[in-house]
Amino acid sequence: MVIRQHFDPVSSTYSYLLIDPASRDAVLIDPVLEQHTRDAALIRELGAHLLFTLETHCHADHVTGAWRMKQAFGSRIGLAAAYGARNVDLPLEHGMVVRFGESALEVRATPGHTAGCLSFLSPDHRFVFTGDALLVRAVGRTDFQQGNAAQLFESVRTQLFTLPGTCVVYPAHDYEGRTSSTIGEERLFNPRLGGEARREDFVGYMENLGLPHPKLMAVAVPANMSCGRDAEVSEPQPSWGPVVESYAGVPEIAPEWLSRHRDEVELVDVRSRAEFEGELGHLEGAMLLPLEELRARVDELAASRPIVLICQTGKRSAMAATILRKAGLPRVANLAGGMARWRKLGLPS
Ligand SMILES: [Fe+2]
Numbered sequence: 001m002v003i004r005q006h007f008d009p010v011s012s013t014y015s016y017l018l019i020d021p022a023s024r025d026a027v028l029i030d031p032v033l034e035q036h037t038r039d040a041a042l043i044r045e046l047g048a049h050l051l052f053t054l055e056t057h058c059h060a061d062h063v064t065g066a067w068r069m070k071q072a073f074g075s076r077i078g079l080a081a082a083y084g085a086r087n088v089d090l091p092l093e094h095g096m097v098v099r100f101g102e103s104a105l106e107v108r109a110t111p112g113h114t115a116g117c118l119s120f121l122s123p124d125h126r127f128v129f130t131g132d133a134l135l136v137r138a139v140g141r142t143d144f145q146q147g148n149a150a151q152l153f154e155s156v157r158t159q160l161f162t163l164p165g166t167c168v169v170y171p172a173h174d175y176e177g178r179t180s181s182t183i184g185e186e187r188l189f190n191p192r193l194g195g196e197a198r199r200e201d202f203v204g205y206m207e208n209l210g211l212p213h214p215k216l217m218a219v220a221v222p223a224n225m226s227c228g229r230d231a232e233v234s235e236p237q238p239s240w241g242p243v244v245e246s247y248a249g250v251p252e253i254a255p256e257w258l259s260r261h262r263d264e265v266e267l268v269d270v271r272s273r274a275e276f277e278g279e280l281g282h283l284e285g286a287m288l289l290p291l292e293e294l295r296a297r298v299d300e301l302a303a304s305r306p307i308v309l310i311c312q313t314g315k316r317s318a319m320a321a322t323i324l325r326k327a328g329l330p331r332v333a334n335l336a337g338g339m340a341r342w343r344k345l346g347l348p349s
Pocket residue numbers: 057058059060061113132140
């Protein structure tokens with residue numbers, strides 16, 4: 001199983017993309033709306049088939065990307081039935097098994113941080129996604145969203161600490177850069193409920209955290225009760241063409257699209273003059289502007305039309321796209337695969 005851990009720096013949330021190696025069927029745990037472009041790019045590049053997004057709980061600190069993933073990939077939305085949220089395709093309950101290819105996750109109810117918190121466990125008990133029920137050397141707060149410290153104590157002790165000591169704990173958050181832990185470590189060292197801690201110790205600790213409410217709570221909870229459907233999308237798809245942002249962060253446009261829409265964009269070729277006139281040739285109407293001169297000559301480019309950047313294989317033009325975006329030109333894209341792919345596809349220059 002492939003496990004990819006992604007971080008959202010604004011909310012310190014971890015999302016996890018799990019891919020079954022044989023079938024490429026995948027699930028995405030706790031997607032963050034603002035990270036949709038990044039997560040979607042990796043799903044596409046790895047050739048994964050996203051079957052489900054799974055929420056460990058209804059979050060108060062970020063809006064889920066579940067609805068947007070569903071729009072992009074047709075994935076089904078899994079969230080605990082306990083919340084009664086709208087747009088849930090897979091109402092999750094304790095004891096269910098979510099299958100994707102030959103892989104699976106067992107659903108365990110671990111309430112206490114919220115009333116509907118779930119953990120997702122590999123069937124061989126080698127790893128568990130604990131949401132906010134168990135964090136690295138911490139646990140999620142219990143002072144809102146029907147939180148209950150005594151219930152969380154029970155959940156962790158009976159549903160998580162009973163797992164093998166080697167079971168890897170993947171949390172929903174970390175604020176100190178820690179990425180994972182193990183059940184054995186947390187049983188010993190969790191300062192809130194590890195070691196000899198009794199329920200009274202834990203409840204006393206949790207009742208005196210004195211934390212301010214999350215900044216986004218008033219926005220995030222209602223949006224998450226519709227699985228992100230009602231949320232505002234901050235960076236919508238560019239309207240001028242099917243630009244796809246790569247996992248490397250480069251906006252790309254497919255050669256097939258460009259061959260049909262050449263007169264709608266500016267073509268800028270960033271190779272040397274020798275290459276421009278060389279065997280791969282160049283596209284008719286393309287402006288030659290070698291990469292090393294681009295920063296100094298940005299003003300020569302008209303911002304009125306989208307700009308497609310071209311080089312031999314799409315590497316230098318990717319750098320060029322980054323330079324132009326930094327220079328304040330938002331409507332730019334790299335010709336994916338450059339002139340080499342254009343030629344291979346037999347498209348006319
Ligand atoms: Fe939470």
